[in-house]
Amino acid sequence: MEYLDFELPIKELEEQLDKCMVIGEESDVDVTETCKQIDKKLTETRKEIYKNLTAWQRVQLSRHPSRPYTMDYINAICGDTWLELHGDRNVKDDKAMVGGLGKIGDQSFMFIGQQKGYNTKTRQYRNFGMANPEGYRKALRLMKSAEKFGIPVVTLIDTPGAYPGLEAEERGQGEAIARNILEMTRLKVPIICIVIGEGASGGALGIGVGDKMLMLENSWYSVISPENCSSILWRSWEFKEKAAEALKLTATDSKKLKVIDEIIKEPIGGAHSNREKIFKTVSDAIVKTYDEFKNLSPKELVKNRMEKYSHMGVYNG
Template sequence: MEYLDFELPIKDLEEQLDKCKIIGEESDVDVSETCKQIEKKLLATKKDIYKNLSAWQRVQLSRHPNRPYTLDYINAICGDTFLELHGDRNVKDDKAMIGGLGKIGDQSFMFIGQQKGYNTKTRQYRNFGMANPEGYRKALRLMKSAEKFDIPVVCFVDTPGAYPGIEAEERGQGEAIARNILEMTRLKVPIIVVIIGEGASGGALGIGVGDKVLMLENTWYSVISPESCSSILWRSWEYKEQAAESLKLTAPDMRKLKLIDEIVKEPIGGAHRNREETFSTVSHKILMHYNDLKALSATDLVSQRMDKYTSMGVFNG
């Protein structure tokens, strides 16, 4: 397990606990009381650290290398029922954007999401979770297929942004994202969006329009990353922590501004600390919101979605 800077007190206590248990196993000394005291202190330290996280610390947690990615959620939720679908039928198959059919219980869903890599090789293969235009066009193709067969859509958002390369712009990156936003507002099936990591810029919005938008507790959602914001405003990345606070990008900020519908609580320490619990919670939330939406007609569904987004940013002074 890797630890972030602010988690070092937890690391020290967990190492103490491991040593205490080893002593108890390898000798006749009764260390049970000592272990209980360390466990009690460890729990108190975790609660104290994680209940007082700054915006920048939540950004760090959202990028934790052990944090589960889109395919982890899909494989855990759907098991062997998931069938991945490939290609945009135009240029190529974008490995940073994955999608396909899967089931939660007896209900079929079209799952779409950005996928990051676990090491240098897979990160390059997945383009660090930054999709090209063909990735967004693949996503749209799958959404349209879902609409045709009346299958609800689930989008997992986890990207540092759409790929900003020259070749991506040449193939219409901006148009592809804008087209997705337009088409998702009028898609005639329920759309549930879950932000599971980073939700940055248009790269997130390209699959981020939904009837219900959920954010995991330690994720962020913003027009720009704290580092990029800092480099633009202060000409340096050193002010990223200040930028993170000013951007109001955490789940509580988004909920307060009514830009998302629900915050999904994570296990103490983050989603990576107890993956099974996280997967179970997300699966339950998806089904719960789908059950609320499935009774609506296609006309009511689109109408409510349009009302939801047109009301955002409205301010009565």
């Protein structure tokens, strides 16, 4: 298991506990009481560390290499009912953007999300979760198909941003994202958006307009990453922690600013520390949220969605 810098006290205690148990197994010495004390200290340390995380530490957790990605959630939630759909019917199939049909219970959903890789090879294959224009056009095609058949849409957001390459701009990256934002505001089926990791810039907004916006506790959602913000303001990445605080990018800050609607609690230690639990929590959140909107007419859905976004950023001084 990999540990982040602020998790090192946990690592030390876990190693102590392992050594204590080994001594107990290999000798006649009774170490039960010692193991209990270390375990108690470990539990207290975990609670203390994860209760007081800074904005930058939450960014680090959102990028943890063991953190579940979009396909992990989809496979766990949908199981054998998952059917992936490919291509934008124009350029190609963008591997950074995945989508398809799946069921939770008896209810079908159209799942769409950015997918990152697990190692060097798959990260390159998935373009590090940064979609090209054809990825957003694929997402829009799937959303339009869902609308045609009255299927609710679930988007899982996890991207460091849309791909900023020259070829992406040549094929209309900005237009593709803008088109998705426009079409999602008037889609006639319920849309549930969940930030499961990184929610950066227009890359997140391209699939981030919905009736309800949810965020995992240790995810972030902002117009720019802390590193890029730091490099613009201070000409260096060294101020990324300061930038993370200033950007108000955590789930708590986003809820306070009414950019999102609800925070999904993670297990202590982050989503990767108890995958089964977080998969169940996210699945329950999707079903609960869908129940709020399933009886609304298409006209009501669009009206409420338009009103929700038109009220964002309004300030009464």
